[in-house]
Amino acid sequence: xxxxxxxxxxxxxxxxxxxxxxxxxxxxxxxxxxxxxxxxxxxxxxxxxxxxxxxxxxxxxxxxxxxxxxxxxxxxxxxxxxxxxxxxxxxxxxxxxxxxxxxxxxxxxxxxxxxxxxxxxxxxxxxxxxxxxxxxxxxxxxxxxxxxxxxxxxxxxxxxxxxxxxxxxxxxxxxxxxxxxxxxxxxxxxxxxxxxxxxxxxxxxxxxxxxxxxxxxxxxxxxxxxxxxxxxxxxxxxxxxxxxxxxxxxxxxxxxxxxxxxxxxxxxxxxxxxxxxxxxxxxxxxxxxxxxxxxxxxxxxxxxxxxxxxxxxxxxxxxxxxxxxxxxxxxxxxxxxxxxxxxxxxxxxxxxxxxxxxxxxxxxxxxxxxxxxxxxxxxxxxxxxxxxxxxxxxxxxxxxxxxxxxxxxxxxxxxxxxxxxxx
Numbered sequence: 001x002x003x004x005x006x007x008x009x010x011x012x013x014x015x016x017x018x019x020x021x022x023x024x025x026x027x028x029x030x031x032x033x034x035x036x037x038x039x040x041x042x043x044x045x046x047x048x049x050x051x052x053x054x055x056x057x058x059x060x061x062x063x064x065x066x067x068x069x070x071x072x073x074x075x076x077x078x079x080x081x082x083x084x085x086x087x088x089x090x091x092x093x094x095x096x097x098x099x100x101x102x103x104x105x106x107x108x109x110x111x112x113x114x115x116x117x118x119x120x121x122x123x124x125x126x127x128x129x130x131x132x133x134x135x136x137x138x139x140x141x142x143x144x145x146x147x148x149x150x151x152x153x154x155x156x157x158x159x160x161x162x163x164x165x166x167x168x169x170x171x172x173x174x175x176x177x178x179x180x181x182x183x184x185x186x187x188x189x190x191x192x193x194x195x196x197x198x199x200x201x202x203x204x205x206x207x208x209x210x211x212x213x214x215x216x217x218x219x220x221x222x223x224x225x226x227x228x229x230x231x232x233x234x235x236x237x238x239x240x241x242x243x244x245x246x247x248x249x250x251x252x253x254x255x256x257x258x259x260x261x262x263x264x265x266x267x268x269x270x271x272x273x274x275x276x277x278x279x280x281x282x283x284x285x286x287x288x289x290x291x292x293x294x295x296x297x298x299x300x301x302x303x304x305x306x307x308x309x310x311x312x313x314x315x316x317x318x319x320x321x322x323x324x325x326x327x328x329x330x331x332x333x334x335x336x337x338x339x340x341x342x343x344x345x346x347x348x349x350x351x352x353x354x355x356x357x358x359x360x361x362x363x364x365x366x367x368x369x370x371x372x373x374x375x376x377x378x379x380x381x382x383x384x385x386x387x388x389x390x391x392x393x394x395x396x397x398x399x400x401x402x403x404x405x406x407x408x409x410x411x412x413x414x415x416x417x418x419x420x421x422x423x
Contacts, residue, residue, distance in 0.1 A: 003185070006059045010189070013051050014199070017044040021203055022210075025415045034411050038391050041200040048199050049382040053340050056189075057378065060182075060317065067178045067313050072306035074167045075273070079302025082160060082277065083295045153285045157278035164270035164305075171270075172263045175313055179253045179262065179320045186321035190328030198385030201394055208398040211417035252323045257366055262316045269312065273305035311375050318372045322380060326370070329361050329383055336360055336384040339369065351379045358384060 001009075021044055025032060032040070128134040197205070254261050260268070277298055284294040329337060338358050341351035350373050357369070364370040371379040404413035 001059045001062055006055070007189075009055050010052060010193070013048055013055065014202075017048045017199070018203055018206060020044060021207060022418060025207070025411070026418050028415070031415065032411055034392070034395065037411055038388055038395060041203055041391060041395075042386055042388070044203060045199040045386055050340075052193075053342070053380060053382070056380070057342050060321065061378075063178075063182070064314050064317050067175070067317070068310035071171050071174060071309045071313055074170065075302045075306035075309060078160075078163050078167065079299040079306075082156075082163075082302070083299040085156070086281075086295045086298055087291055153278070153281040157274070157281055160277045161274040164274040168266050168270040171266050171309060175262060175266065175316065176253060178313065179316060180249055182317055183249050183252050183320045183324045187324035187328055190325045191332070194328060194332045194334065194383055194385070198383075198391075200386045200391050204391070204395055204398055207418070208402060208414065211414050212402055248327065252320055252327070255323070257319060262312070265312055265316075266309075269305055269308045272308075273301055276301040276304070315372050315375045315377060318377050318379075319366065322371050323366075325381065326361070326364055332383075334361055334383040334385060337364070337381040338384055339371070339379065339381055341379045346378075348374055348377070350374060351377065354379070 021040060024030075024040060025037065125134050193199075254263070256264075280294060280297045280301060283289065284297075289297075328334075336358055338356060339354045341347055341355040343352065343355065351371075354369070354373065359369045367373055370381065371377050373379065399410035399414060402410065402414060402417065404410045
């Protein structure tokens, strides 16, 4: 889904809600009372935000998946590379010395000690009874080999560490760009859709304006035409985006939440991978692990790093988009929000329990009552901007603008004016 498709689908959600209300008002067989109209508007507001959640989630899942694949590929590729390197290095050992199969994997061609002397020492030791003297001879034989093997493991581990640092730097650059785009998009969508008004209020305003325009022109007026009229006067869904400043974007992306900011988490992950691989190499050298075991273990450690990188971008993406939404709430003086979880077979127990709960914007706390509540969290929030009383007051004011004749029910008069618009 492209950016344009996202905004088109959000626009279509609003258009559907608008058309549903218009159709119901114009139904002469079932005339609405003012109270019923208010309940209908509130119902359409809830429906709009629920459907909006699904559209946004679909778009973000696609965007995050793209980023996750891109960020995990370097780990996967490095894992394969070092896995093959382990195989290649150790395959040269087996023919280098006249040793048993189990011993072959422990020596390299370049181990610097006199093999004849070592063999003579080994022959002597074999004839000795078990004890300190025999153990001392074998320790003398093994010392140069073990020393070299440890050096080789250290060198290879340092190469892995250097590779992980390169991955971290590239990951931070890429993730920063992804998160910046996500913050700006989420902020702009929030401002565009709230714009100081609830969905119910926006629907009321557009519907009443359409009725008023129809009265003035005495000609059919389309939704597109009324939106064009509205857009010249009020901030609405069709307005151009308001840009969030760079400083605010950086504050959101670089904020130290849950103990670390995103770049610190990236470095921690790559450092863990390097340490894990180093442990595999040294353990393999000391225990004489098979080439297949070491190769598979090295690749597995990088795959774990790749999984953590994917989890990190998903969690950071959720954090950043929800923080930019929260900023939009505060700037538009939204006082309360509702927690919304994506309910499917992957929904966590904590998010399922939190779904539908309402909180004050001023008390929003990440990990407590505001997403993300856990790694890989997909939940979001919606603003609570309407209740029956405030919608009734605003509807009364809007209906007064239509100028219904004295003694005529204003909702009936609204329906009469809307009958002049296309079905």
